[in-house]
Amino acid sequence: MLEERKAGLKRASELLEGAKKILITSHKGPDGDAIGSALGLYHILRNAGHKCIVVLPDSWPSFYDWMPSQKDIFVFDKEEEKVVAELLDIDLTFYLDYNESRRRRPNFQTVLSEHPAPAIMIDHHRSPDEIAEVMYSFPEASSTSELVFDFAEGLEMKKRVDLNAARCLYSGIITDTGSFRFSSTSQRTHEVAGFLLERGVVPSDIHELIFDSNHEHRLKLLGYALYEKMRVFGRYGAAFIALSKTELRKFQYKKGDTEGLVNYPLSIDRVSFSTLITERENEVRLSFRSQGDFDVNEFARAHFNGGGHKNAAGGVSYYDLRTTVDRVVQLIKTLEAES
Ligand code: 5GP
Ligand code: MN
Numbered sequence: 567m568l569e570e571r572k573a574g575l576k577r578a579s580e581l582l583e584g585a586k587k588i589l590i591t592s593h594k595g596p597d598g599d600a601i602g603s604a605l606g607l608y609h610i611l612r613n614a615g616h617k618c619i620v621v622l623p624d625s626w627p628s629f630y631d632w633m634p635s636q637k638d639i640f641v642f643d644k645e646e647e648k649v650v651a652e653l654l655d656i657d658l659t660f661y662l663d664y665n666e667s668r669r670r671r672p673n674f675q676t677v678l679s680e681h682p683a684p685a686i687m688i689d690h691h692r693s694p695d696e697i698a699e700v701m702y703s704f705p706e707a708s709s710t711s712e713l714v715f716d717f718a719e720g721l722e723m724k725k726r727v728d729l730n731a732a733r734c735l736y737s738g739i740i741t742d743t744g745s746f747r748f749s750s751t752s753q754r755t756h757e758v759a760g761f762l763l764e765r766g767v768v769p770s771d772i773h774e775l776i777f778d779s780n781h782e783h784r785l786k787l788l789g790y791a792l793y794e795k796m797r798v799f800g801r802y803g804a805a806f807i808a809l810s811k812t813e814l815r816k817f818q819y820k821k822g823d824t825e826g827l828v829n830y831p832l833s834i835d836r837v838s839f840s841t842l843i844t845e846r847e848n849e850v851r852l853s854f855r856s857q858g859d860f861d862v863n864e865f866a867r868a869h870f871n872g873g874g875h876k877n878a879a880g881g882v883s884y885y886d887l888r889t890t891v892d893r894v895v896q897l898i899k900t901l902e903a904e905s
Pocket of ligand 2: 599600663690709710742
């Protein structure tokens with residue numbers, strides 16, 4: 567793996583050397599690691615004298631709006647024509663925090679897959695598609711933000727990690743590790759975080775910006791979801807919460823309001839598999855979390871056109887909410903039957 571990493575870095579360094587304008591992209595429904603790694607890399611590359619732009623497929627929860635230079639980001643589904651014009655002279659592209667082109671949204675996927683520039687993937691999801699020339703893919707890493715630091719260090723660009731970059735990368739690390747709680751957290755994760763603190767990051771500031779900026783309705787939605795909607799299948803070690811569009815609307819749902827909700831059932835001592843099911847405009851989204859051996863990446867791939875990591879994954883269903891819920895219940899019951 568060390569050899570592979572070295573070869574990847576060598577090729578990345580050649581590609582960067584010749585690049586006049588660099589595009590940084592991440593996945594649809596950007597989370598803290600998507601936006602944090604994208605902006606972190608943006609600051610690092612700019613500090614190294616590169617011209618670059620960040621394009622995200624759609625917008626992000628407002629609790630990431632404070633991130634340095636978030637105003638520079640192009641949002642593809644809001645300004646498609648502008649992005650297409652910007653892409654004309656791109657000669658190198660980064661794919662951050664996603665491992666398959668399906669995670670970009672259809673229109674953006676078409677534009678990118680037809681783009682001739684070589685690409686570098688920096689990602690930590692399992693079983694990546696070979697869609698980039700350089701695959702800087704390490705599923706054991708806590709977050710893509712940790713890997714962006716690793717990549718920069720490997721290219722001797724550590725000194726380009728200024729406070730702006732550090733605040734973005736730190737945000738990606740804490741959101742993907744549940745503030746250093748999840749099993750993906752390693753010694754290396756803490757070492758990288760330590761370096762970011764050296765650069766001036768104040769952990770309590772970042773936690774407050776991301777986690778203590780709730781609006782009242784979000785907290786009430788959390789209470790409602792746990793009290794009224796959580797179904798626990800103790801015998802099966804599983805639980806799920808399903809929320810309809812109407813329920814979300816009742817609590818004035820805004821993007822990001824259900825982030826983290828899927829983790830709550832896991833804190834019940836006999837629950838080690840949790841699912842959050844939310845009804846969206848044209849689909850039903852599913853979020854899966856597990857503790858221990860049960861592989862939700864496999865589960866999401868097998869049943870819900872999705873994927874992710876062993877203990878955190880997502881997927882989608884094109885059945886209606888009720889049918890999707892029935893399928894989840896059925897699957898929970900088969901799981902126990904199999905084990
Ligand atoms: P979340 O439940 O927070 O949306 O996602 C959990 C993890 O699974 C994240 O790392 C996310 O990138 C990944 N994930 C979510 N949805 C999908 C999907 O549809 N396909 C794949 N491959 N990964 C997903
Ligand atoms: Mn991530």
